[in-house]
Amino acid sequence: MNISRSSVDVSAVALLDVIRSIAFVGDLAMGQPIDHSPKVAWMAGQLARAAAADEAACTEATTVALLRWSGCTANAPEFAQLFGDDVAGRNALLAIQSSSGGFQSHSSTSGIGSAFLSLSRIHCEVSGDIARELGLDEATQFALGHLFESHNGSGAPAGLRGDQVPASVYMASLAGDLDIFHRLYGLEQACQLIGQRAEVLYPSALASLLIDNAASWLAELEGDPTLSGPCSLETAFCGRTTSLEILAHVIDLKLPWMTGHSRRVAQLALNAAIELGLDSARQQKVYRAALIHGIGRAAVPNMIWNTPGKLAESAWERVRLVPYWTARAARQIGSLAGEAEVASYAYERPDGSGYYREARAGTIPIEGRILAAALALAALCVARPWREAWEEGAAASLLMAEAAAGRYDAEVVRALLKVPRASRSKPVAAPSSSLLTARERDVLRWISLGASNKQAAQKLSISPSTVRTHIESVFRKLECTTRAAATLKATQLGLL
Missing domain, CATH: 1.10.3210.10 (Hypothetical protein af1432)
Structure with a gap:
């Protein structure tokens, strides 16, 4: 197809x-x-x-x-x-x-x-x-x-x-x-x-x-466990829609090094779903599930996510509950319940080594297997507090090896890697490139990842005062006063 x-x-x-x-x-x-x-x-x-x-x-x-x-x-x-x-x-x-x-x-x-x-x-x-x-x-x-x-x-x-x-x-x-x-x-x-x-x-x-x-x-x-009543918003907001990407951006704001992560995973997952011939409804479910797969991440303190070495067992148990909380969200969010259920399979593995269910191949839906592989590839290619980013070819080789060992669906991984590299990272929305200069986008990219002015200056080989000038210009153009607000607006506009 x-x-x-x-x-x-x-x-x-x-x-x-x-x-x-x-x-x-x-x-x-x-x-x-x-x-x-x-x-x-x-x-x-x-x-x-x-x-x-x-x-x-x-x-x-x-x-x-x-x-x-x-x-x-x-x-x-x-x-x-x-x-x-x-x-x-x-x-x-x-x-x-x-x-x-x-x-x-x-x-x-x-x-x-x-x-x-x-x-x-x-x-x-x-x-x-x-x-x-x-x-x-x-x-x-x-x-x-x-x-x-x-x-x-x-x-x-x-x-x-x-x-x-x-x-x-x-x-x-x-x-x-x-x-x-x-x-x-x-x-x-x-x-x-x-x-x-x-x-x-x-x-x-x-x-x-x-x-x-x-x-x-x-x-x-x-x-009244349904919490319904005369002040319900059902009537006030009936028929109104919005973009799901805003939820993904809110989720990713918690950790600067996660900027744009959910959207990258969603694009990878969608590309793989298309390559595998899933119908449009299932493509949509995969994409949306990828956007919200990090809902449960909010329950885990940043000090755990930023740990550079091996996690203590107590910390690891909190991480294992991330997809559980995502699954729990399905009970409260109406039309996204199906997507939240798929999202809760993001860390399951066909060999039973995943979490939180420790599900095996026959019980993981195809959408969940696609999400897990897309999530792994997106994470490998970006730096984390405990490791540097993998080069894309090395990341692909590792993912194939993991699939051969039974930790990912091999057919899904092949479909994921078959998509041309340019398509893997293509943003869903075209960036408003004329809003910021190329240098302003470079500075914004680094500060959105948590870099200080001095660190951004070192990365870009410019002075900290020049970085500060660019940040002031970015804030003025995006009509904001904080780095978090600039990051949210820039990701929503496709600038990051």
């Missing part, structure tokens, strides 16, 4: 399913239960309705609550530098019982306060950009760009206060605090803590409204 590589529509996905997927990634990265954001979103919507907000405001509060952790993969490297374990560090911050909250409670220490201001700026800028890429309205974009503002003006990133802060930010914060504190300390103490934060983090009137309804809303959530 000869199917054109351009004949498969691979990008249009239900908007709400992508939002739910991003929320799932955020909950993993924050060390929260995987139903945390859906619960918080439902309660934020209920709070908006109780406050006599109109339907647009109710939708905004629900959406902001679902996406409030969307920027947490973007500042994971900085969080890891500050805490070591970025996942546990975030989880600990959310559990702090101070009246000023996790971020503001550090403001008394100038060094840490400055670090948290930087972290919040990265998070908020990327969250706002994600909302724009998803086609959400300007009010939602603004709210997601000011997630850590406080009622008394002590928040971040802009120090807004009172009515300057969108009501949806207050509602998402209140609902989030209720879910976390109720889970950790019980209802009575949760309400006390929220009361202490009134007029500091959020308005007293909204806090009182939440406290008055807390018991009934929590009981309703307990009795």
